[in-house]
Ligand code: SF4
């Protein structure tokens with residue numbers, strides 16, 4: 572009975588030993604937001620759009636299982652095919668992040684690499700649902716919508 576009581580009194584030493592073990596090690600936490608960690612290359616922060624590579628195919632929108640992506644018409648493109656000039660709608664994806672589950676299927680489906688993950692984005696919280704809507708120009712990193720469908724910046 573006495574031994575059991577003594578062991579019970581020493582039971583706090585085991586957790587204390589864990590504390591002491593870490594006392595002289597460098598910290599593994601950082602002073603966020605003043606300090607920021609470098610995210611891993613495969614981290615899915617938020618989709619980023621390269622408008623120069625986007626060919627308006629809509630594969631990203633069709634691949635999305637949550638119907639999160641809509642294609643927005645941003646202008647009319649003219650292409651010369653043989654002797655004819657063909658006019659085609661230029662479209663870019665827009666994403667409502669509130670419905671996104673970050674599965675990555677849209678990025679996988681993009682045939683030109685126009686849609687990629689921006690792994691530097693870590694703060695996605697907003698005060699309203701409306702602010703979770705990302706128009707194409709915001710995905711492309713523009714501050715506002717460019718006037719002519721946007722390769723102006
Ligand atoms: S990551 Fe998945 S859910 Fe989000 S927009 Fe892309 S396909 Fe849709």
Ligand code: SF4
Pocket residue numbers: 624625626627628629630631632662663664680681682683684685686
């Ligand atoms: S982002 Fe990629 S998949 Fe989506 S419309 Fe542009 S080229 Fe097609």
